[in-house]
Amino acid sequence: MLNVKKLKRTFNQDTAGFQDVNLSVKEGEIIGILGTSGCGKSTLLRVLSGLDQHYEGTISIENSNNQIGMMFQEPRLLPWLSVKKNISFGLEKEERNTDKYKTYLDLVGLADFENHYPKDLSGGMAQRTAIARALITEPEILLLDEPFSALDAFTKMQLQDLLISIWQKKKTTMILVTHDIDEALYLCDRIFILKGQPGEVYSEVSVEKPKPRTRGDTYLSKQKAHILNLLNVEKKAAGEQK
Amino acid sequence: MISETHKWKVAQRASPQKLSSSKGIFQLGRGILIGTILPIILLIAWEIAARTGLLAAHLLPAPTIILEKIISMYQDGSLFGHISITLTRVFFGFAIGTGAAVVIGAIVGYSKTAERLLDPLFQAIRSIPSLAWVPLFILWMGIGEHSKISLIAVGVFFPVYLNIVAGIQGVDRKLIEVGRIYQLTPYQLTKRIILPAALPSFITGMRSGLGLGWMFVVAAELMGASEGLGYLLVVGQNTYSPDTVIASILLFAVLGKLTDALLKWIEHRSLQWQDSITNQG
Numbered sequence: 001m002l003n004v005k006k007l008k009r010t011f012n013q014d015t016a017g018f019q020d021v022n023l024s025v026k027e028g029e030i031i032g033i034l035g036t037s038g039c040g041k042s043t044l045l046r047v048l049s050g051l052d053q054h055y056e057g058t059i060s061i062e063n064s065n066n067q068i069g070m071m072f073q074e075p076r077l078l079p080w081l082s083v084k085k086n087i088s089f090g091l092e093k094e095e096r097n098t099d100k101y102k103t104y105l106d107l108v109g110l111a112d113f114e115n116h117y118p119k120d121l122s123g124g125m126a127q128r129t130a131i132a133r134a135l136i137t138e139p140e141i142l143l144l145d146e147p148f149s150a151l152d153a154f155t156k157m158q159l160q161d162l163l164i165s166i167w168q169k170k171k172t173t174m175i176l177v178t179h180d181i182d183e184a185l186y187l188c189d190r191i192f193i194l195k196g197q198p199g200e201v202y203s204e205v206s207v208e209k210p211k212p213r214t215r216g217d218t219y220l221s222k223q224k225a226h227i228l229n230l231l232n233v234e235k236k237a238a239g240e241q242k
Numbered sequence: 243m244i245s246e247t248h249k250w251k252v253a254q255r256a257s258p259q260k261l262s263s264s265k266g267i268f269q270l271g272r273g274i275l276i277g278t279i280l281p282i283i284l285l286i287a288w289e290i291a292a293r294t295g296l297l298a299a300h301l302l303p304a305p306t307i308i309l310e311k312i313i314s315m316y317q318d319g320s321l322f323g324h325i326s327i328t329l330t331r332v333f334f335g336f337a338i339g340t341g342a343a344v345v346i347g348a349i350v351g352y353s354k355t356a357e358r359l360l361d362p363l364f365q366a367i368r369s370i371p372s373l374a375w376v377p378l379f380i381l382w383m384g385i386g387e388h389s390k391i392s393l394i395a396v397g398v399f400f401p402v403y404l405n406i407v408a409g410i411q412g413v414d415r416k417l418i419e420v421g422r423i424y425q426l427t428p429y430q431l432t433k434r435i436i437l438p439a440a441l442p443s444f445i446t447g448m449r450s451g452l453g454l455g456w457m458f459v460v461a462a463e464l465m466g467a468s469e470g471l472g473y474l475l476v477v478g479q480n481t482y483s484p485d486t487v488i489a490s491i492l493l494f495a496v497l498g499k500l501t502d503a504l505l506k507w508i509e510h511r512s513l514q515w516q517d518s519i520t521n522q523g
Contacts, residue, residue: 049423050422050423051419051422051423068423069423070423072416072419074416076416076417076419076420078417078420078435078438078439079515079516079517080438080439080441080515081515082515089420089424089434090423090424117514117515118515119515119516119517137424
C-alpha cells in the first residue's frame with residue numbers, strides 16, 4: 001500500500017541523510033528500519049510523514065485519504081491539555097468533544113488518568129498517551145521514530161507488547177525506526193538495514209515468525225546474529241584498511 | 243523522563259512568584275500572619291510617635307488621622323468618584339495597550355518579515371522614556387481623557403508586546419511538528435498550539451504592563467485632572483494636607499495590589515498545567 005521509489009534526501013553536500021531508498025509496504029505489515037545513528041533513518045521517517053518535503057523520488061500511498069500517524073521519540077504531548085484532550089487532539093472539531101477517546105484510553109491502559117496533565121505522567125504513561133493520540137485518527141500507516149528508546153527496559157517491553165496487542169486488534173500498518181535489534185526482531189515482519197553516509201538500504205531481513213513472539217527465541221537469536229554480522233561488515237572493512 | 247517542552251516551560255517560568263496552590267488555608271493564614279507582624283509594629287510605633295509629638299503632625303500625621311480622612315471621603319461620596327475614575331482610566335489604557343500589543347506582537351512573533359520590518363522601530367520607540375510623551379499628548383489631545391488613556395496605553399504596550407513576541411518565538415518546534423502531522427492550517431496551528439504555548443509569557447507581560455499602567459495613571463493625573471487619585475495627590479500638595487497625600491498613596495497601593503492579585507489568580511487558574519515549583523503536589 002505504500003510504495004517508495006528512488007527516494008533521496010541528503011544534507012551537507014550529500015554527507016548525511018539517505019539516498020536510493022526503494023520500499024514497498026503491504027497492508028498490515030510492520031516494517032523495521034534499522035541502522036546505526038547518522039544513517040538517515042529518522043530523516044526517512046520525516047520525509048514519509050510529510051514533515052520534510054525537500055526530497056527527490058516518489059512516494060505513493062494507495063487507497064487512502066493520506067492519513068498518516070506519527071509517534072516521536074518523545075511523547076510530545078501538549079502540556080496545557082489533559083490526557084483525554086491530548087488523545088483527541090488530532091480529531092475533527094465535532095468529534096473532539098465526544099467519548100471517542102475512551103476506547104483508546106482503555107486500549108493503552110490509562111483509564112484512570114484521563115484528567116491528568118502531562119506533567120503528572122511518568123515517561124511510560126506519557127508515551128502511552130502518545131500512542132493513543134496517534135491511533136485515534138485511525139491512520140492508514142503509523143510511523144514510529146524510536147518510540148521507546150528513551151524508556152527504561154521494563155517499560156519498553158510493556159509498550160512493545162502493547163503495540164503488538166494493538167496490532168492484533170487493528171492490523172495497523174507500521175513503519176518502525178529503531179536502533180534496537182531486539183525490538184526490531186520482536187515487532188517487525190521485515191527489517192530494512194540502512195548503512196552508510198548518506199544511508200542506503202544495505203539489506204533486507206524477513207522475520208518469518210508469527211506475532212506475538214517470545215523474547216529470546218532461538219530463531220530470533222539466529223536472526224540477531226545475522227543482523228549483527230551485516231552491520232559489522234563495514235567496521236571490519238574499515239579495520240582492514242588501517 | 244521529562245520532555246523537553248517541560249524543561250523549557252520550567253526554565254521560562256522560573257521568574258515570577260505565584261500563588262501557593264494547595265498549601266491549605268492554615269498555611270496561607272500563617273503566611274499572611276507572619277507577613278503582617280512588621281507592618282503592624284511600624285504602624286503602632288508611627289501612631290505613638292505622631293501622638294507624642296515626636297513626628298511633626300503637619301508633615302506626617304498619625305495613621306488614625308489618615309484613616310479618618312479616607313472615611314470622611316467615603317462619607318461625603320468623593321472617594322468612590324476618585325477611585326472609579328482612576329480605575330476607568332487604568333482599565334481602558336490597559337485594554338487598549340494590551341489589545342494593540344497582542345495584534346502587533348502576534349504578527350511580529352509569527353512572521354520573520356514583519357519582525358525585520360517592525361521590531362527595530364518599536365525598539366527605538368521603546369527607548370523613549372514614556373513620560374516624555376506627556377507634553378506631546380497634551381498638545382495633540384488636550385488634557386482630557388484621551389491623552390491620559392493614550393499615555394497609559396503606551397506604558398502598558400511595551401512589556402506586553404515584548405513578552406508576546408518572546409513567547410511566540412519560543413514555542414517548541416517539536417510541538418509545532420505535532421500540529422503539522424495533523425495537517426493543521428496556519429490559523430488552527432496558531433489557535434491550538436502557538437497561543438496556548440505563549441500564554442505563560444503573555445500573562446507575565448500583562449502583569450508587568452499593569453504595574454506600568456498604575457505608574458502612568460499617576461503621571462497622567464498629575465499632569466492635569468479634576469478627579470482621580472492622582473488629582474488627590476496634587477490637591478494634598480497644594481492645600482498642604484499630608485493626610486490627603488498619604489491616603490491617596492495608600493489607596494494606590496491597595497488598588498494596585500488588588501488588580502495584580504486578580505491577574506495572579508487568572509494566571510494560576512489558566513496555567514495549572516505547568517510543571518513548575520509552585521504547581522507541585
